[in-house]
Amino acid sequence: MHDAGNLTRLYASILKETRLIVRDREALVILFVMPLAFVLIMSLAMQDAFMEKSGVFTVAILDNDNGAVGQGVIAAFSSAGYMKTTVLKDAHDEADVKKEINSGRFKFGVIIPKGATTLAKGRVQRQLNFAKDGSGNGVYVRLISDPAMRVDHSNLVASSLARALAGVENRLLWEAVASLSGMEITPEREKEIREILDGNRPFEEVKAEDATGTRTASPMPTSVQQSVPAWSLFAMFFIVIPLSVTFIKERQLGGLTRLKTMPVPSSVVMAGKAIPYFIINQLQIALMLAVGFFIVPLLGGDALSIGNSPIAVGILTISASFAAIGFGLMTAMFCKTTEQSTTFGGTSIIVFAALGGIMVPKFLMPQFMQSISVISPLSWGLDGFLDVFVRGGGVSDILPEAVGLLSFGLVCLCVAAWRFSLKPR
Amino acid sequence: MNDLIIEAKGLYKTYRGAEKAAVDRIDLTVEKGSFFGLLGPNGAGKTTTLAMLTGLLEPDDGLLKVAGFDIRTSLDEVKRRIGLVPQEISLYPSLTAQENLAYFGMMQGLSGNALNGRIGDCLEFARLTELADKRVETFSGGMKRRLSLAIGIIHEPLILFLDEPTVGIDPASRLFIFENLKAMNANGTTIVYTSHYMEEVQTLCDTAAIMDSGRVIANGRMSALLSRQGKGMIRIRTAPDPTEAVRLDVESLPGAQSAIIKNDLLEIQTQEPEAAIEGVLRLLREKNVKLLSISHGAADLEGLFLSLTGTHLRD
Numbered sequence: 132m133h134d135a136g137n138l139t140r141l142y143a144s145i146l147k148e149t150r151l152i153v154r155d156r157e158a159l160v161i162l163f164v165m166p167l168a169f170v171l172i173m174s175l176a177m178q179d180a181f182m183e184k185s186g187v188f189t190v191a192i193l194d195n196d197n198g199a200v201g202q203g204v205i206a207a208f209s210s211a212g213y214m215k216t217t218v219l220k221d222a223h224d225e226a227d228v229k230k231e232i233n234s235g236r237f238k239f240g241v242i243i244p245k246g247a248t249t250l251a252k253g254r255v256q257r258q259l260n261f262a263k264d265g266s267g268n269g270v271y272v273r274l275i276s277d278p279a280m281r282v283d284h285s286n287l288v289a290s291s292l293a294r295a296l297a298g299v300e301n302r303l304l305w306e307a308v309a310s311l312s313g314m315e316i317t318p319e320r321e322k323e324i325r326e327i328l329d330g331n332r333p334f335e336e337v338k339a340e341d342a343t344g345t346r347t348a349s350p351m352p353t354s355v356q357q358s359v360p361a362w363s364l365f366a367m368f369f370i371v372i373p374l375s376v377t378f379i380k381e382r383q384l385g386g387l388t389r390l391k392t393m394p395v396p397s398s399v400v401m402a403g404k405a406i407p408y409f410i411i412n413q414l415q416i417a418l419m420l421a422v423g424f425f426i427v428p429l430l431g432g433d434a435l436s437i438g439n440s441p442i443a444v445g446i447l448t449i450s451a452s453f454a455a456i457g458f459g460l461m462t463a464m465f466c467k468t469t470e471q472s473t474t475f476g477g478t479s480i481i482v483f484a485a486l487g488g489i490m491v492p493k494f495l496m497p498q499f500m501q502s503i504s505v506i507s508p509l510s511w512g513l514d515g516f517l518d519v520f521v522r523g524g525g526v527s528d529i530l531p532e533a534v535g536l537l538s539f540g541l542v543c544l545c546v547a548a549w550r551f552s553l554k555p556r
Numbered sequence: 557m558n559d560l561i562i563e564a565k566g567l568y569k570t571y572r573g574a575e576k577a578a579v580d581r582i583d584l585t586v587e588k589g590s591f592f593g594l595l596g597p598n599g600a601g602k603t604t605t606l607a608m609l610t611g612l613l614e615p616d617d618g619l620l621k622v623a624g625f626d627i628r629t630s631l632d633e634v635k636r637r638i639g640l641v642p643q644e645i646s647l648y649p650s651l652t653a654q655e656n657l658a659y660f661g662m663m664q665g666l667s668g669n670a671l672n673g674r675i676g677d678c679l680e681f682a683r684l685t686e687l688a689d690k691r692v693e694t695f696s697g698g699m700k701r702r703l704s705l706a707i708g709i710i711h712e713p714l715i716l717f718l719d720e721p722t723v724g725i726d727p728a729s730r731l732f733i734f735e736n737l738k739a740m741n742a743n744g745t746t747i748v749y750t751s752h753y754m755e756e757v758q759t760l761c762d763t764a765a766i767m768d769s770g771r772v773i774a775n776g777r778m779s780a781l782l783s784r785q786g787k788g789m790i791r792i793r794t795a796p797d798p799t800e801a802v803r804l805d806v807e808s809l810p811g812a813q814s815a816i817i818k819n820d821l822l823e824i825q826t827q828e829p830e831a832a833i834e835g836v837l838r839l840l841r842e843k844n845v846k847l848l849s850i851s852h853g854a855a856d857l858e859g860l861f862l863s864l865t866g867t868h869l870r871d
Contacts, residue, residue: 139665140662140663142662143663144663147655151648383644384644384645384648384649388640388646389646389660392611392635392638393664394636
């Protein structure tokens with residue numbers, strides 16, 4: 132008897148499933164239009180929260196010094212085009228500055244301590260007096276930042292402050308030097324002076340501090356870096372609904388009954404369903420990346436930057452797809468009606484997304500919610516993508532997330548295969 | 557005796573948690589090339605039997621050979637030789653007729669020219685060639701039934717199982733299905749047919765089995781089964797409607813084999829119609845029951861079915 136074999140059966144299954152999906156408009160909207168809209172809306176709407184428009188950093192300055200140091204910093208910050216500087220009149224201490232930052236009015240605060248100019252001049256004088264002990268602290272001008280700020284933005288403001296203070300230092304130094312008339316500076320003398328100066332710097336190194344006293348360990352993504360992988364993962368996992376619905380309809384309409392009377396292995400039927408959805412997942416991520424690259428910048432947002440490891444991105448995409456398909460098949464096997472599968476599938480993905488930092492970025496969550504988020508496979512996927520996009524990670528960095536997703540998918544697939552069998556029972 | 561294409565001995569199946577066996581050690585044989593009807597009231601076990609014959613359910617016990625192969629050890633060989641037309645339409649509504657045929661044909665193992673040839677033949681068979689590229693969701697119930705039947709035969713099975721294939725279709729499509737099934741059977745395909753419509757089974761099938769409570773209570777050639785019912789059926793309508801007391805009196809008359817009340821009719825099976833009619837008329841006069849109508853007909857499968865399985869409602 133002629134038998135074309137299981138490859139033909141697999142091809143037939145893939146072709147059939149693809150046609151069913153392509154002709155299901157509601158499924159296409161869920162799989163492509165919904166995440167695309169989310170990526171666009173969230174990338175643009177969350178720009179301020181992610182401070183992508185780094186051209187304007189709001190900086191509050193508490194000048195307790197009212198001398199050359201405070202004036203120097205205010206002048207330098209005011210002349211920088213990327214900072215909007217406000218000198219706090221009513222603030223009295225560090226707590227006031229932090230309160231302003233936490234209220235969202237300012238992203239950074241600079242606290243110039245009382246007596247800063249006097250202390251700085253004293254340190255300069257010690258330089259000129261060739262004081263070799265170098266003991267005692269210099270003036271510590273504090274920079275306080277919103278904890279939601281990206282590290283590179285904090286570093287930018289910190290270095291601006293350091294430059295401003297260096298300018299003040301130079302000015303104080305040369306003012307003092309100018310008063311010393313008639314001193315001859317030979318190369319040997321110059322070297323000695325430099326060593327003396329280094330040992331008696333008037334200002335400590337500037338470090339950015341968080342208003343809350345803690346800083347997230349990782350750099351923050353831009354809103355497009357957050358939105359594209361987040362909503363792509365959401366869409367990838369949302370295949371649970373069309374996948375389970377088509378399977379349940381097939382069971383209800385009797386198509387599976389026919390298949391059970393045919394010489395068709397269960398694995399062919401399962402693979403015939405999985406492969407088209409795997410391809411859909413790849414198309415989803417490609418579309419979302421393209422939107423991040425090309426469309427978001429056209430609408431005023433930042434272009435998506437995906438780091439330096441496209442292989443890691445590929446591994447994550449494949450792993451997430453495997454997990455999503457496994458979860459979808461398992462849902463299809465346990466739900467008896469399409470109503471059950473849409474309710475359970477939709478709710479579970481939304482809960483996974485909410486927990487996993489898809490809807491609300493994890494860095495905005497309280498610590499205990501961040502701890503809970505590890506139960507969500509979407510969280511693993513998002514962490515992996517952010518490792519690559521934001522932290523410059525490679526394949527080795529995303530392996531834990533990829534292995535987690537693959538394991539989750541494998542467990543789901545095994546449970547689904549156990550429930551689904553074309554063998555008589 | 558012809559070759560047996562289905563042979564079941566001591567076939568047994570029980571469902572988890574059920575008090576009684578769904579199929580209780582039945583013996584069943586179907587000859588090659590026959591048109592076999594499987595009948596029974598709801599819950600009789602015919603669906604479970606059909607499911608075991610087509611490999612959908614594994615028997616708990618007993619021997620079952622289909623197309624010469626033991627269904628336990630050679631299920632795939634059995635599957636290659638059987639076709640099923642389920643009670644449900646079992647089609648993909650958003651696929652076209654041709655795409656449905658192609659899918660199930662390929663799943664049966666067909667490809668290339670063989671597949672294309674069979675798709676064309678099946679479309680022609682179902683009189684759907686002109687509508688090959690139309691989605692099934694636009695088809696009428698009758699067209700869907702015809703396509704469902706065509707899918708069942710796309711791989712030219714030796715045995716075709718049909719489960720209530722004429723439910724919900726128009727008379728023309730029913731007639732079409734009857735004619736084509738007869739033609740297929742004449743060409744050598746063995747057909748196993750289950751239906752609630754007794755006249756369909758009586759018209760189409762040459763052999764039949766009647767099941768009740770998981771057991772086969774009658775089995776054999778249609779002519780032999782009908783002869784068990786006697787020479788005919790007398791149906792009378794009275795005023796007032798026949799009572800249980802009248803039924804018992806009628807059943808005790810000479811020439812009457814059995815009597816049942818069906819709706820407002822009293823149906824009497826008889827081997828001696830003349831004697832039975834005489835006795836009934838006399839009885840009705842004695843009881844002052846007015847005779848409204850009386851008819852006499854030949855024995856039929858429905859009468860046999862009801863006499864064997866009773867008339868009480870089944871869940």
